Amino acid sequence: MKNYKVILFDLDGTLTDPKEGITKSVEYALKRMGIDEPNLDNLECFIGPPLHVSFAEYYGFSEAEISKATALYRERFKEKGMYENVPYDGIQKLLAELQQQGYRLAVATSKPTVFAKTIVDYFQIGQYFEHIVGSNLDGTRSAKAEIIQYIIAEYGEYDLNDFIMIGDRKHDLIGANQVGIDAMGVTYGYGDIEELQACNPTYIANTVEQVGEILLRNQQQLLLR
Template identity: 50%
Template sequence: MEEKKMTYNTILFDLDGTLTDPKVGILNSVKYALQKMNIAIPLEAELLKFIGPPIQQSFSEIFQLNEKDILNAVRFYREYFSQSGMIENNVYDGIRDLLSDLQKEKKRLYVATSKPTIFAKKILSHFQLDEFFVDIVGSELDGTRIDKGEIIEHIFEMNNNLSKEDSVMVGDRLHDIKGAKIANIDAIGVTYGYGSELELTDAGANAIVSSVDQLKKMLLNESKIMV
């Protein structure tokens, strides 16, 4: 791989595990749903798999639920999440300064999350981060547009003035990286969230950083990226 400096003018951020640490709220929401459905609650290592992918996918893959039970599980999950879970959450240290510095540099900032748009907007508003973003785009409550590649493409379709050549997706899980590749933009993986360096590397990340400070240096063009 070649090292060179990249200047990104459009930056898409994942939400969970990238801007905020949603662990407590997501795990509590999953536990609530499982209790409602009389399903035994597994070890935390299994529950952590819910952070990142669409929840429909996680309920299907981890618990092998049928379509009807997935709909019920999602309904119970959102019952707790909408009341308490979405604010059982913390902004990662340094994120506010990062977004402020990028905004000062006239970068165009977007959120691209598989979380329903309505929840993503409420979370970012609660933490007063919404002011930094041109738009916040997620999935629909009916389960459509949950694929990260589809979400990224939707942002470009709705903003035809954007160039993919100077755009990048920042996220902590393989879905973020693979989604970026589907949309033909660069991807930076962050390991301070919930994905491992191996996961992000295997997914094809152009670069991987382990801290918000490293991410800031890369996005402000103060350090090199592997391409």
């Protein structure tokens, strides 16, 4: 078992359930663009990937349309959407236990950093993280591999074997694979088991409790050696 030192957590679908805020903000943007999508379940695909990727993939928007839709989305998200969110049951307990065991924790999200920091502070979990890193508002540094690499560079004393990325969508696992660190896929978020397994994760966890069991078991087995 590896003795990880730094744990990177995705935000949406991993630490918190953002469905209401994200889907309602996408619905708002689409309506302002002349597209009516009353079924919010159809907009779950926007949870996880960068906005510009989803607007292009699911609605075929041009670059100009993506910029307009993103601005509209953020208009509502800044006012209401980021607060229409809830931490998953057991997350605060998990983060506290990991911190107590000496793990160093960071958030790696495709969401703009300014929003991510506001969300984790609002839900009183920001104190557990040494770094909260997301994309820039101008759309740069939106790929998960870039975000992960940025965080790794902040921990120059560790090598790649000391890191693990935890997330609920393929983008989290693909980013970890591209950078060369281990990854844990979680099925309680918005990626299904087939999506996660296709990315060859090091571990799969079905609940928040299982995330802790895997990480703390690793620590315990090393202590017993």
